[in-house]
Amino acid sequence: MKSWLKKGFSLGLAMLICSVAILGCTNANNGKSNDPSTSASPAGSQNNASGEGKPEEVTLKLLVAWQGLSFLAPSDLANNPVAQIIKEKTGVTLDVEWITIPEIERLNLLxxxxxxxxxxxxxxWGGQDVHTVAIKxxxxxGLIMPxxxxxxxxxxxMKDAFNVGVASDFRENDLEDVSFNGERYLLPMHTPLSPEDTTQWAYNVFVRKDILEALDVKPSDIRHSEDLYPLLKQIKDGNFTDTAGRPVIPSGAWQNGWNYGSMLNSFTENNFTAFTKIDxxxxxxxxxxxxxxxVLFMRKLVTExxxxxxxxxxxxxxAKEKMATGRVxxxxxxxxxMNTVLSQSLYVDHPEMEYVPVGPIADANGENTMVESKVLKGQSGVPGMFIGADSKNAEAAMRYLNFINSEEGKLLVYLGVEGEHWTKDAAGQPKHTEKFLESAKSDPSYAVNQGIGSVYTLGVYGLPNRMFQAAGDAAQVDELYETSKxxxxxxxxxxxxxxxxxxxxPEFDKIQTLLDSNTQRDVIESAYFAASDEKALQIxxxxxxQLIKGGVQEYETFMNEKAKTRDDIIH
Structure with a gap:
């Protein structure tokens, strides 16, 4: 994790939503076979009882251990156009469980x-991220199938999945952890096809546009986290309401506190690890x-x-209930x-309440960086897919994953059915049909309910993000997204x-327990609610x-010595 403020969730949800919200596709074979016939029915797949060469029909149980993604569920999971073709090609129908509890809690229970x-x-996310530790x-x-x-x-x-779009140190230390003895257990997904396809997630602090206009505050007036304080005071005293007439909450977050840390950007270095440099x-x-x-800035906001x-x-x-009425x-x-969720709720009847980015809010070094605006070459952590060790349907799972990672499969799950949802232009590039664009414009849920850009994209790697926009209507560029970038x-x-x-x-297991991210989070948040600044700092x-008594100084000394052995260290 880059810091105690940056939840791993922030990166991954961005990767997921960006890769499904703007629909796209590519020929992603990279020299490998993408013959739909082989991808749909790999060698050894079972035929059905009729002997007609069709794959055996199987219902695969998929657990999406990720809060906030249930919007990827089509209204009819089994009978939408994309699902029907997937079943025809692979025999697979999905039975999906969505979670509403923290990801690590569901994984631990699992x-x-x-x-x-x-x-x-x-x-x-790699390293000491709690999800990664639990999965490893x-x-x-022996709970996960190699x-x-x-x-x-x-x-x-899928043979290139561990090389395409992933950072080399992440691949070496996490996807191919030495304790795996040469095996791989997790399929990385939603990685970029090339460095040029790295998606800009556009993390920002967003404020309701109508409130900024009423207060005569320009978004660019906010240049430091401290500038948020007087703005929040004005909002609190401004008698602003949500769509139900309730007083607004000056500021808040999405699920599980995500991602309030962006408000504290001026006190953050946006590093790649939990380390900083002091003297x-x-x-x-x-x-x-x-x-x-x-801590003191956040305590001030909470206290007041x-x-x-x-x-x-x-x-x-x-979180969604609050945001759907513009209450925060x-x-x-x-x-x-922001756009995916609110375009289907708040913005439908209240476009004047659109949230716009403020800033740039300089980081602690005075630079204009924000969460995920400074990124590694290749993904440094991924959402991923693994198969239960006792699954009796592993072959069917691979048949399914192999198909959605074929050229035909990617076109299907990201663009839909050829001839109905998209066609190719004179240059051979896929373009959405006018019928699709009109339907999607009038009904924000249309694409997902057709199975497009939905749950079936989970498990796809090597995404050509530059081509996503090209498949849509060039005249309908999302200007606010461009501004946010x-x-x-x-x-x-x-x-x-x-x-x-x-x-x-040698004693990292001990240090890892000592530096448990959940414990650190509890400490930090308890300081926010302390009776005074002095008590907060005492916490x-x-x-x-406690960390010093537990041996972290010896650990830090070791890390400083190891850092001297390479000239490409980043922290």
Whole structure:
């Protein structure tokens, strides 16, 4: 994780929504076989009882261990046009479970009971991320099915999945963890096809446009996190209401506190690991004075009623209910999530309440970076798919995954049915039909209910994001998305993350327990609710002393020594 403020969820939800909200496709064979006949019916697949060569019909149970993605569910999961073709080609029908509890809680329950579905889609951010740790442990304990042989036999379209669009250090240390003994257990998904296809997620602090206009505040007036405070005071005192006439909450978050950290950007370095530099030495960020500044600023907002205290732990349903009425005046997220959810709720009858980005809010170094505006070359963490070790339908799962990763499959799940939802232009490029564009414009749920850009995209890798927009109506460019991208731009960085030396520290299991992200989160949030600034800082310092007693200084010394062995270290 890049910092205690940056939830792994923030990256992954962006990857997911960006890759399904703007529909696109490509010829992604990269020199590999993408023959639809082989992708639909790999060698060894079972025929049905009629002996006509059709694949055996199977219902695959898929657990989407990811809050906030139920909007990807078509109204009729089995009988929409995309599902029908998938069934014809692979024999597979999906039976999907969506979650409303934190991802790690559902994964822990899954692995504790070993009540595994056929496939699980979950976050896999690498390093010491709790989801990654849990999935690796389950793989070592034999709860997850190894993929090497399955891909060799049935996955001709998935052989490049571990190389395309993933950061080299992530592949080396997480996808191909040494403890896996050469096996692979998780299929990365929604990675970019090429560096040029890296998607800009456009994380921002967003404010209701009608409120900014009423207060005569220009979005560009906000240049520092401290500038948010007087704006929030004005909002609180401005008698603004939501669509139901209730007083607005000055600021808040989406599910589980995501992503209030963007409001604290001026006290954040947006690093790639939990480390910072203090007096030219690598130190854990919890020891930085920036942590004090973040806590005291956030405590001020909570204490003065300028931030929704429920937002830190609220579930997806509660968050969406608040946002659907415009009740939260200021919120942080990436643009695709804002637009995808609100275009189907708040914006339908109240376009004047559209949320617009403010800033750029400079980071702690005075630079215009924000969460995910400074990125690694290749994904440094992914949403991924794995198969339960006891699944009796592993072959069918591979048949399904191999098909959706074929050229035909990608065209289907991202664009729909050829001739009905899209056709090819004179240059051979896919373009949505006028009928599709008109239907999607009049009904924001139309594409998903047709099965397009929906649950069937989960498991697809190597996405050609530059081509997404080209399939749509060029005259209907989302200008607000373009504006949201421009606030911070995109910077691509290459290097080896310092945190990967954790694997070489002899007592890292002890340190990992000591630095448990959930414990650190509890400490930070308890400081927000402390009776005074002094007590808030005391909570932080007590925690820091516990870390020191537990041996983190020896750990930091080790990491500084290891950093000297490479000249491409990034932190």
């Amino acid at each position: 692995f504790a009971t070993n009540n595994m579905p056929d496939m699980v889609m979950a976050p896999y 442990k389950a793989a070592r304990e 993929l090497n042989d399955l891909i060799e036999k049935y996955g001709s379209n 030219e030495q690598y130190r854990l960020g919890i020891f930085s004075e920036l942590t004090d500044k973040r 009623g300028l931030f929704d205290p429920e937002a830190f732990r609220q579930n997806d349903t509660v 005046a200021m919120v942080s997220a990436h643009y695709p999530h 421009e606030v911070y731009g995109l910077t691509v960085v290459d290097g080896y993350r310092l945190s990967y030396f954790n694997n070489e520290y 932080l310092n007590d925690y820091r002393n």
